[in-house]
Amino acid sequence: GAPSAPRAAVAGSTDGAAPQRGGVTFLYILLWYAFSAGYNIYFKRAFSTFPFPWASALFQMAFGLPMFGTLWLLRLRPAPTLTAAEAGRLLPAAAANLLTHIGAVLAFSGSAVSFVHIVKASEPVVSSVLNYLFVGDVLAWPVYAALLPIIGGVALASVQELSFTWFSFGCAMVSNFGSAARSVYSKKVLRSSSVGESMSESNFYSVITIMGAILLLPVALYMEPASSIVQGLRTAHAVGGRTFWLNLLGSGVCFLLYNELAFTVLGRVDPVSHAVANTMKRVFIIAMAILVLRNPVTPLGAAGSLVALAGTVAYALASAPPEEQVRVLGACRGASSGDALHEVGEGSREDEPEAHRGGTEMFAADLGPAFPSLHCSTLHGERPFVGPPQEPSQGGRAR
Numbered sequence: 593g594a595p596s597a598p599r600a601a602v603a604g605s606t607d608g609a610a611p612q613r614g615g616v617t618f619l620y621i622l623l624w625y626a627f628s629a630g631y632n633i634y635f636k637r638a639f640s641t642f643p644f645p646w647a648s649a650l651f652q653m654a655f656g657l658p659m660f661g662t663l664w665l666l667r668l669r670p671a672p673t674l675t676a677a678e679a680g681r682l683l684p685a686a687a688a689n690l691l692t693h694i695g696a697v698l699a700f701s702g703s704a705v706s707f708v709h710i711v712k713a714s715e716p717v718v719s720s721v722l723n724y725l726f727v728g729d730v731l732a733w734p735v736y737a738a739l740l741p742i743i744g745g746v747a748l749a750s751v752q753e754l755s756f757t758w759f760s761f762g763c764a765m766v767s768n769f770g771s772a773a774r775s776v777y778s779k780k781v782l783r784s785s786s787v788g789e790s791m792s793e794s795n796f797y798s799v800i801t802i803m804g805a806i807l808l809l810p811v812a813l814y815m816e817p818a819s820s821i822v823q824g825l826r827t828a829h830a831v832g833g834r835t836f837w838l839n840l841l842g843s844g845v846c847f848l849l850y851n852e853l854a855f856t857v858l859g860r861v862d863p864v865s866h867a868v869a870n871t872m873k874r875v876f877i878i879a880m881a882i883l884v885l886r887n888p889v890t891p892l893g894a895a896g897s898l899v900a901l902a903g904t905v906a907y908a909l910a911s912a913p914p915e916e917q918v919r920v921l922g923a924c925r926g927a928s929s930g931d932a933l934h935e936v937g938e939g940s941r942e943d944e945p946e947a948h949r950g951g952t953e954m955f956a957a958d959l960g961p962a963f964p965s966l967h968c969s970t971l972h973g974e975r976p977f978v979g980p981p982q983e984p985s986q987g988g989r990a991r
Contacts, residue, residue, distance in 0.1 A: 617860045624857055625873050627850035629880040632705045634842035635697070636885055641836050642828040645701040646812040647821045648843070649694050653805035655844035660798040670790035672799055678788050679803070684777050686803035691770030694808065695763045703760035705881035706889060706897070709874045710749045711764035713900045714742050716907045718765070719772040726776050731911065738906040745900025749893045794855055801848075867908030871901050 639648060664671040674682070699708045717739050723729040750756055791799070816824075828836045857869065878897065881887045889897075 624853035625876045627846045629877045631846035634839045638839035641832040646815045649697040650812040652847045656801045672790045672795040674788040686800040688770045688774035690804035695767030699760045699763035704755040704887040706878040706887045714746045715768040718768045722772045722776045734910040738910045741903030745896045748896025871904045
């Protein structure tokens with residue numbers, strides 16, 4: 593089976609490696625935030641001269657083929673092996689992953705980055721509904737209560753949003769549906785067995801991203817014919833020149849790297865900490881969009897944003913087992929006083945009841961092209977994919 597996660601570093605630890613490891617994790621988080629913001633900024637800048645969302649989404653996903661292929665050819669990462677039947681089992685996951693990405697790209701094409709990320713923060717609402725309908729999960733009342741500020745905050749942010757369109761709002765919700773459906777499929781179908789060989793979580797992400805690009809190709813060419821795309825590229829080059837190509841390339845590179853780094857961070861911290869960090873990532877992206885892209889925000893929109901983002905943190909904490917809540921809250925207090933980051937380390941989850949594992953991982957990752965419920969690897973240590981964790985029955989779940 594997969595190796596156990598690294599032991600949690602606690603405040604005041606005498607282990608000399610703990611501060612160093614905490615510093616490395618903090619660096620990974622900063623890079624994750626930076627590439628996430630970079631993706632949003634590069635895409636919006638490229639889109640201003642090349643308004644082809646389907647072609648842009650196709651490029652961003654297809655860019656993974658040469659990137660992942662190089663890693664496999666140079667043996668920097670073991671190449672995955674899949675049978676036709678196993679690839680077929682991954683097809684729904686790739687389709688849901690594609691829906692997640694194309695929904696977000698279409699939403700970004702019609703509204704401000706800041707607004708789209710507020711709507712994306714409502715994914716826990718969609719996840720709760722789909723998990724009840726298809727998996728039968730019934731959560732404890734505090735978890736459902738935490739959904740109310742998310743819904744209310746998104747509603748407040750939408751009322752006076754200057755870039756609001758129903759098209760972008762709908763596409764962002766489609767993206768949420770794809771992400772939630774991806775999680776439900778992982779729990780319902782892929783939970784019991786492994787898929788392929790050398791299928792670490794990073795390779796799993798690589799495979800479903802490439803499969804998604806193949807699925808997207810005919811749809812993108814139907815929505816935006818090749819002749820129109822070529823003419824659009826010529827026009828964008830005439831207007832933006834080298835800057836346009838750098839923005840287009842930057843969006844593809846940042847798209848893949850921020851997802852790789854999301855895997856890395858989840859491999860080094862517990863799922864609830866990752867959920868909180870992911871919410872703070874949205875705050876960082878919104879702030880950067882306001883500063884760099886000059887996205888206007890009304891006072892009511894700002895208030896709604898804060899309420900919705902606070903709700904996502906509350907949802908993550910409410911759906912976690914009590915002992916995990918204590919660990920995360922303690923880590924937050926420790927971080928404020930300069931102590932080591934709260935991390936997952938060797939054996940820290942071995943003592944946790946199996947039923948609790950993965951309780952918030954469904955929500956915690958929000959990894960774009962990654963399965964939200966996977967135990968993720970780091971870039972330095974690949975773990976075999978053995979299927980998503982067992983379905984929780986306690987902690988955040990109602991008995």
